[in-house]
Amino acid sequence: MRLRRLILPLAATAALAGTAAGPAAADHAWANYHWARTGTTFTLTLGDNVSSAWDPYLDQASTDWSGSSVLDTSKATGTVTNLKRCTPPTGRVEVCNATYGNNGWLGLAQIWASGDHITKGAVKVNDSYFNTSSYNKAEWRRMVMCQEVGHTFGLGHQDENQTNTNLGTCMDYTSNPLGPPSNVAPNTHDYDQLVSIYAHVDSTTTVGAAAASPSAAGAGNSRAEWGTAVRYSRDGKPSLFARDLGNGEQVFTFVTWAE
Numbered sequence: 001m002r003l004r005r006l007i008l009p010l011a012a013t014a015a016l017a018g019t020a021a022g023p024a025a026a027d028h029a030w031a032n033y034h035w036a037r038t039g040t041t042f043t044l045t046l047g048d049n050v051s052s053a054w055d056p057y058l059d060q061a062s063t064d065w066s067g068s069s070v071l072d073t074s075k076a077t078g079t080v081t082n083l084k085r086c087t088p089p090t091g092r093v094e095v096c097n098a099t100y101g102n103n104g105w106l107g108l109a110q111i112w113a114s115g116d117h118i119t120k121g122a123v124k125v126n127d128s129y130f131n132t133s134s135y136n137k138a139e140w141r142r143m144v145m146c147q148e149v150g151h152t153f154g155l156g157h158q159d160e161n162q163t164n165t166n167l168g169t170c171m172d173y174t175s176n177p178l179g180p181p182s183n184v185a186p187n188t189h190d191y192d193q194l195v196s197i198y199a200h201v202d203s204t205t206t207v208g209a210a211a212a213s214p215s216a217a218g219a220g221n222s223r224a225e226w227g228t229a230v231r232y233s234r235d236g237k238p239s240l241f242a243r244d245l246g247n248g249e250q251v252f253t254f255v256t257w258a259e
Contacts, residue, residue, distance in 0.1 A: 026191075028156040028171065029197050035153070036202040038118040041070055042206060046149065047094035049078030049086065054097050054125065057138075058143040064146060064185045069154065086110075086122045087219045091209040093121040093152045095145075100126040100221050106135065106258040107144045109151035110219065111252045118247075119206045121152035122219060129258045139177040140235040142184040144256060146170035150186065151254050154197050158189060160233075173190030218243050226253040 012105055035044065050058055062073040079087050086096035108124040125144060129135050147170045155171055162173040168181035169190055177183045219224060227243025241253040 009223055027196075028158045028193055030151070030154045030156045032116040033111070033117065033118055033154045034197050036206040037198075038201055038203070038205050038245070040198075040201060041072070042198075042207050043072040043074050044153070045076050045092040046073050047078035047080065047088065047092055048075050049080040049083060049094055049096040051097055052127075054141070054145070057141045058095055060142060060185075061146045061149045065149060067154070067186065068191050068194045070194050073149075074236055078241065084221065085216055085219045086124050087216045088120040088122045089251060090120050091122065091207055093125040093149070095149070097125045097127055097130075099128045100124065102128050103222065104257055105221075105255050107129075107148050107256040108221070109254040110154075110251060111152055111235070111254075112218065112245075112249065114206075114249050117202070118152070118154065119209075119222050123148040123152065126258075135258070139184055143170045143174075143177040146185060148254075148256070150190065153194060155190060184232040199243070217245050218253075226255075 012183060022112060035042065046058065046062055048055070058075065064076050066072045078096070079089055080094050080096055081099040084100065085098045086094055088094040106126055106129050108122075110122045110124070111118055112120045125146070125148070130141060150171055157171050157173060158167050158169055159172045162175045164170060164173070165179050166174050166176070166179040166183045167187065168179070168183065169187040170183055170185055171190055172183050174183045180236060218225070218227075221239075223241070226241035229238030230242045231238070231240035233239050237257055239255055239257070241255070243251045
């Protein structure tokens with residue numbers, strides 16, 4: 001099995017429909033999408049809804065991404081009551097694992113946005129695949145968890161060709177996470193990109209804002225619920241979906257396919 005995953009730089013959703021993967025770019029921000037915040041640094045909560053088999057990898061991802069000079073992550077007890085949906089409340093990211101089925105995907109990152117501002121996010125890892133010998137390996141679990149969490153900050157991939165030499169970052173395509181170099185953690189370029197994304201401050205914040213009852217709109221696990229495919233990998237697989245929720249709000253689903 002190989003990892004088949006593509007994430008933008010996203011310039012405009014409409015402009016991406018039907019496009020193929022381009023070469024690696026120095027800028028791997030996800031368009032202008034970012035968490036709104038009024039300070040130069042912020043702490044984002046990662047809700048822990050994962051099993052003991054995944055806890056070490058969520059802990060490691062939280063520690064690794066907190067190496068950024070502009071953001072920290074803090075793991076907290078998860079709020080999710082339905083792991084299949086993994087619906088996050090506003091202002092945080094919920095991380096879940098479950099046997100989502102042999103539906104083709106290894107992991108998802110789902111991000112809700114109002115305008116350019118990320119309002120909440122969800123990470124899902126599919127034990128229907130991670131319970132198999134092909135993916136039940138520390139390097140795969142660590143890389144996928146790191147990558148999915150990284151997408152919720154506004155990061156894309158540094159490179160989208162899995163046959164290239166590894167770049168030493170979890171934000172890089174690879175069929176061999178161990179490398180060398182290994183692709184299981186962020187690298188300096190990821191941290192530099194976060195500095196660029198969060199170089200400004202906003203007049204309001206979407207970090208930690210409470211929601212009385214989070215809407216499950218868009219929190220699906222099938223193509224029928226993800227909206228329109230707006231980005232495709234070189235082998236023609238849809239890898240990014242966008243669903244318009246109305247009133248300037250969208251949910252984006254980034255898919256890691258297993259083959």
